[in-house]
Amino acid sequence: ELKVEQNPLFLSMQEGKNYTIYCNYSTTSDRLYWYRQDPGKSLESLFVLLSNGAVKQEGRLMASLDTKARLSTLHITAAVHDLSATYFCAVGGMDSNYQLIWGAGTKLIIKP
Amino acid sequence: DAGITQSPRHKVTETGTPVTLRCHQTENHRYMYWYRQDPGHGLRLIHYSYGVKDTDKGEVSDGYSVSRSKTEDFLLTLESATSSQTSVYFCAISEESLLAFFGQGTRLTVV
Numbered sequence: 001e002l003k004v005e006q007n008p009l010f011l012s013m014q015e016g017k018n019y020t021i022y023c024n025y026s027t028t029s030d031r032l033y034w035y036r037q038d039p040g041k042s043l044e045s046l047f048v049l050l051s052n053g054a055v056k057q058e059g060r061l062m063a064s065l066d067t068k069a070r071l072s073t074l075h076i077t078a079a080v081h082d083l084s085a086t087y088f089c090a091v092g093g094m095d096s097n098y099q100l101i102w103g104a105g106t107k108l109i110i111k112p
Numbered sequence: 113d114a115g116i117t118q119s120p121r122h123k124v125t126e127t128g129t130p131v132t133l134r135c136h137q138t139e140n141h142r143y144m145y146w147y148r149q150d151p152g153h154g155l156r157l158i159h160y161s162y163g164v165k166d167t168d169k170g171e172v173s174d175g176y177s178v179s180r181s182k183t184e185d186f187l188l189t190l191e192s193a194t195s196s197q198t199s200v201y202f203c204a205i206s207e208e209s210l211l212a213f214f215g216q217g218t219r220l221t222v223v
Contacts, residue, residue: 016166033211042216043202043214044148044214045212046210048209084117088154090212099157099160099170100157100206100212102152102154102155103153
């Protein structure tokens with residue numbers, strides 16, 4: 001059974017600091033996704049990671065995938081207040097019968 | 113934005129009444145999903161569909177049924193609403209890539 005664990009679940013940090021969110025999953029998977037959700041809003045896709053060693057970057061966010069360790073990281077560089085949101089990772093593929101299995105989410109608060 | 117519309121956006125209903133939520137897409141995507149989102153639980157899959165009249169259960173399907181008679185519409189029905197079904201419901205669509213696009217959500221309150 002595919003399980004996904006994120007940590008931390010809650011993170012409060014100062015602007016300008018760097019931090020990393022971790023996403024571990026329990027079995028092999030085809031692909032991994034990162035999403036962002038603002039309070040009261042829908043989910044917005046950020047990154048899709050499809051292969052070992054994949055790295056994607058958008059602004060101050062960088063996501064990477066290590067399929068051997070079954071680990072993805074979302075790194076935040078020089079955080080700004082606008083990045084405050086809840087971030088979810090999701091894993092899926094043929095082995096999960098085309099279901100996306102979701103982490104519980106990391107609520108990120110960035111203080112000025 | 114992906115063409116996904118959920119209706120209604122907000123609903124308050126009484127315990128024991130049936131409720132149907134609608135998800136409509138204009139993207140012709142094969143897969144459609146219903147999730148519920150509750151504090152402390154993240155997103156949990158209720159049911160999903162991989163084609164017209166092809167549906168399957170997710171991890172929290174008890175008390176819910178779905179139907180997909182057309183590619184563009186996926187209906188979620190609560191046969192007899194209970195207070196534990198108070199939640200925010202999201203519809204999502206995807207193709208084989210599984211990159212999911214989400215609707216705006218429906219906030220359902222069962223009183």
